[in-house]
Amino acid sequence: MHRPRKEMIAETRAKLIAAARHAFGTLGYAEASMDDFTASAGLTRGALYHHFGDKKGLLQAVIAEIDAEMSARLKVVSAKPDNLWQGFVDECTAYIEMALEPEIQRIVLRDGPAVLGDPSQWPSQSTCIRSMTESLQRLSDGGTILAVDPEAAARLVSGASLHAAQWIANSNDPEATSKKAVRAFKVLLEGLLNRTGKLPQPDRSSAKQPQIDRSPA
Amino acid sequence: MHRPRKEMIAETRAKLIAAARHAFGTLGYAEASMDDFTASAGLTRGALYHHFGDKKGLLQAVIAEIDAEMSARLKVVSAKPDNLWQGFVDECTAYIEMALEPEIQRIVLRDGPAVLGDPSQWPSQSTCIRSMTESLQRLSDGGTILAVDPEAAARLVSGASLHAAQWIANSNDPEATSKKAVRAFKVLLEGLLNRTGKLPQPDRSSAKQPQIDRSPA
DNA sequence: CAATTGGCATACGAAGCGTATGTTAATAGG
DNA sequence: CCTATTAACATACGCTTCGTATGCCAATTG
Numbered sequence: 001m002h003r004p005r006k007e008m009i010a011e012t013r014a015k016l017i018a019a020a021r022h023a024f025g026t027l028g029y030a031e032a033s034m035d036d037f038t039a040s041a042g043l044t045r046g047a048l049y050h051h052f053g054d055k056k057g058l059l060q061a062v063i064a065e066i067d068a069e070m071s072a073r074l075k076v077v078s079a080k081p082d083n084l085w086q087g088f089v090d091e092c093t094a095y096i097e098m099a100l101e102p103e104i105q106r107i108v109l110r111d112g113p114a115v116l117g118d119p120s121q122w123p124s125q126s127t128c129i130r131s132m133t134e135s136l137q138r139l140s141d142g143g144t145i146l147a148v149d150p151e152a153a154a155r156l157v158s159g160a161s162l163h164a165a166q167w168i169a170n171s172n173d174p175e176a177t178s179k180k181a182v183r184a185f186k187v188l189l190e191g192l193l194n195r196t197g198k199l200p201q202p203d204r205s206s207a208k209q210p211q212i213d214r215s216p217a
Numbered sequence: 218m219h220r221p222r223k224e225m226i227a228e229t230r231a232k233l234i235a236a237a238r239h240a241f242g243t244l245g246y247a248e249a250s251m252d253d254f255t256a257s258a259g260l261t262r263g264a265l266y267h268h269f270g271d272k273k274g275l276l277q278a279v280i281a282e283i284d285a286e287m288s289a290r291l292k293v294v295s296a297k298p299d300n301l302w303q304g305f306v307d308e309c310t311a312y313i314e315m316a317l318e319p320e321i322q323r324i325v326l327r328d329g330p331a332v333l334g335d336p337s338q339w340p341s342q343s344t345c346i347r348s349m350t351e352s353l354q355r356l357s358d359g360g361t362i363l364a365v366d367p368e369a370a371a372r373l374v375s376g377a378s379l380h381a382a383q384w385i386a387n388s389n390d391p392e393a394t395s396k397k398a399v400r401a402f403k404v405l406l407e408g409l410l411n412r413t414g415k416l417p418q419p420d421r422s423s424a425k426q427p428q429i430d431r432s433p434a
Numbered sequence: 435c436a437a438t439t440g441g442c443a444t445a446c447g448a449a450g451c452g453t454a455t456g457t458t459a460a461t462a463g464g
Numbered sequence: 465c466c467t468a469t470t471a472a473c474a475t476a477c478g479c480t481t482c483g484t485a486t487g488c489c490a491a492t493t494g
Contacts, residue, residue: 028331029331030247030332105335110334110335113327113331114245114246114327114330114331114332115247115331117327117387118327118383118387119383120383120384120387120388146404148400148404149397149398149400149401151397152381152394152397152401152402153401153404153405155380155381155398156381156398156401156402156405157377159379159380160373160374163372163375163376164376166335166336167337167369167372170334170335177369180365180366180368181366181373183366183369184365184369184370184373185369185373187363187365187408187409188370188373188377188405188406188408188409189408190408191404191405191406191407191408191409191410192404192405192408193408195412
């Protein structure tokens with residue numbers, strides 16, 4: 001039998017990642033002792049160094065896992081509505097909501113950049129950005145939004161989303177803060193919209209113009 | 218004489234902050250050895266612990282210093298043009314440019330949040346946000362922009378700026394990237410603009426409408 | 435002028451990380 | 465079927481670093 005062997009190894013990797021993910025998420029990267037969380041997985045640092053090289057390597061693996069999950073969730077959300085613009089707005093909203101989760105905030109948004117450098121350079125992070133970039137590219141092709149570089153817009157939007165999320169998560173009244181943030185966020189996003197009235201190409205299904213919400217609250 | 222004594226102490230503090238600022242900026246917080254950079258200032262860790270309590274305390278002091286400088290620079294920039302909207306756009310641009318500086322990026326944007334927690338909570342960071350919030354409040358009062366929560370907008374805009382800056386700083390062709398980012402950034406900002414055509418209240422000096430740049434590049 | 439306080443250095447202990455070195459079990463080759 | 469090699473871990477060690485406890489000197493204060 002060849003499988004049990006391979007499976008044990010994969011399980012060891014998975015256990016290490018799971019234990020590290022929990023420790024990083026609750027204690028933070030710097031405060032998480034390798035001895036402690038490898039022990040909690042029934043292993044030692046020997047296994048860790050064998051599979052991941054060092055502590056940073058393990059963090060990379062953890063982030064890659066989380067990022068893959070985020071990416072998958074975003075894809076589902078953005079594909080749901082048949083209006084492209086609505087799908088994009090939903091995607092952004094989902095992005096904010098994910099960034100509210102403590103584990104994501106701590107590992108991906110705070111410790112990750114500090115330890116691994118700017119996320120722009122991560123092989124994984126690009127998946128999320130790429131997803132949003134593609135959405136914007138389609139909107140641009142369809143004439144729904146103005147002619148801007150899709151990746152640039154995607155990065156600006158994600159940056160705004162992330163800061164909004166952190167602001168909300170740390171505010172005294174997350175509910176009220178969230179409302180203010182989302183309102184302002186939608187207004188900002190509408191800056192991207194093509195307001196000439198003519199749609200060079202129809203939308204995915206219905207060619208109806210995106211709804212612009214100009215209500216003061 | 219009382220002064221020499223006080224001055225020596227202040228100088229010690231300043232030397233520690235300067236040495237730490239350099240070490241944090243070049244090596245990063247985690248890799249900066251307290252023994253090393255205190256020695257480079259002709260001191261020991263004894264002085265450090267006496268004045269700042271611990272390593273985090275020193276980081277706080279360093280960030281407070283940098284943040285004060287940033288805030289001062291932003292105030293100057295935003296006050297220069299007599300068109301409020303232009304002042305705001307200039308302020309945002311200056312924000313991006315500052316975030317391009319390696320020392321600010323490393324200490325304030327990456328290590329700071331990881332070690333001290335979310336910047337929203339820092340007593341210092343609020344000065345930069347507050348400055349931008351006030352700019353937006355004036356624009357809102359003047360009817361130049363739509364009715365959105367000024368702080369919410371400020372945080373979104375600063376978030377977008379920071380990510381734009383990091384993207385630019387780490388790109389292969391910062392020049393080209395910068396152009397794309399700024400173009401997209403301005404488009405986004407124009408989402409804030411009140412496009413009804415009526416200005417409820419005049420601007421600071423001239424009541425002329427802000428220039429909207431719709432050129433494709 | 436004595437006493438005390440503040441500013442800083444030195445010395446010590448504890449933890450954590452990385453590496454070097456085993457040890458066992460599975461695969462590969464003859 | 466037997467051996468040799470390699471992969472998957474565990475153990476042991478040294479080095480660095482941080483925080484604290486202690487000590488010393490100068491300056492202020494009464």
